Amino acid sequence: MDLPTLVLIAIALGIDAFAVSLSAGAYLVSADTRQTFRLSFHFGLFQFFMPILGWLAGAELTGAVQAIDHWVAFGLLALIGGKMIKESLEETKSLKKDVSRGWSLVALSVATSIDALAIGFSLSLIGARIVFPAVLIGIVASLMSLLGVRLGERVSGLFGRRVEFVGGAVLILIGVRIVVEHTLLM
Numbered sequence: 001m002d003l004p005t006l007v008l009i010a011i012a013l014g015i016d017a018f019a020v021s022l023s024a025g026a027y028l029v030s031a032d033t034r035q036t037f038r039l040s041f042h043f044g045l046f047q048f049f050m051p052i053l054g055w056l057a058g059a060e061l062t063g064a065v066q067a068i069d070h071w072v073a074f075g076l077l078a079l080i081g082g083k084m085i086k087e088s089l090e091e092t093k094s095l096k097k098d099v100s101r102g103w104s105l106v107a108l109s110v111a112t113s114i115d116a117l118a119i120g121f122s123l124s125l126i127g128a129r130i131v132f133p134a135v136l137i138g139i140v141a142s143l144m145s146l147l148g149v150r151l152g153e154r155v156s157g158l159f160g161r162r163v164e165f166v167g168g169a170v171l172i173l174i175g176v177r178i179v180v181e182h183t184l185l186m
Contacts, residue, residue: 001123001126001128001133005174005177006132006133007136008170009119009133009137009171009174010133010136010139010140010141011140011144011170012081012168012170012171012174013047013113013115013116013119013140013141014137014140014143014145015166016084016111016112016113016115017043017044017047017112017113017141017144017145017148018144018145018147018148019148020043020108020111020112020145020148021039021040021043021144021145021146021147021149022148022149022151022152023152024039024100024149024152025148025149025150025151025152025153025154030153031100031149031150031153034100035100035149036100036149036150038100038105039100039105039108039146040142040143040145040146040149041142042105042106042108043108043109043112043141043142043145044138044139044141044142044145045109045138046109046110046112046116046141047112047113047116047137047141047142048134048135048138049113049134049138050113050114050116050117050120051116051119051120051123051130051133051134052120052130052131052134053117053120054116054117054119054120054121054122054123054124055120055123055124055130055134056120057120057121057124058120058121058122058123058124058125070125070126070178070179070181070182070183071179072125073125073175074175074176074178074179075175076118076121076122077118077119077122077171077172077175077178078171078172078175079118080115080118080119080168080171081168081170081171081172081175082172084115084168084171085165085168085169085172086168088162088165088168089165113141115171116137119133120133120134122178126178
């Protein structure tokens with residue numbers, strides 16, 4: 001997979017973390033350095049590990065699904081992208097406590113990185129390597145989270161849902177591209 005596509009995937013995956021960080025920053029109003037670090041570090045860490053777990057699961061199943069792998073990858077990306085778009089159109093729920101601590105942080109880290117699990121699975125199905133994409137996804141998610149917290153403090157979450165919509169659309173378009181490329185190679 002080429003670098004521009006990987007960067008787009010990393011940005012699209014980082015949008016969930018960005019949107020949650022934006023909301024957290026708006027809620028915390030003046031997040032201290034530790035809160036900002038905890039959010040950005042954990043979101044990036046989970047975004048790094050989840051594609052690896054998905055890739056390992058997909059590597060076990062590759063032989064069985066090679067004939068339909070491009071459709072599976074498209075389906076996963078379309079499902080994730082559709083979910084992101086749907087969530088972007090729903091009303092946001094208000095945060096009630098410091099989300100940069102304890103189980104709230106773990107739950108948000110998992111929730112924002114579930115999509116990365118499916119991406120890792122998809123990458124294994126198309127025969128892509130995982131280490132560089134996982135590192136890139138983790139770094140981008142961490143940086144987007146850091147930016148989200150800081151921006152959220154300033155703009156109080158005005159753009160969070162719109163950005164999530166764009167991220168979902170990007171994932172769907174990447175899925176379409178995979179199907180088109182596979183069809184052209186056949």
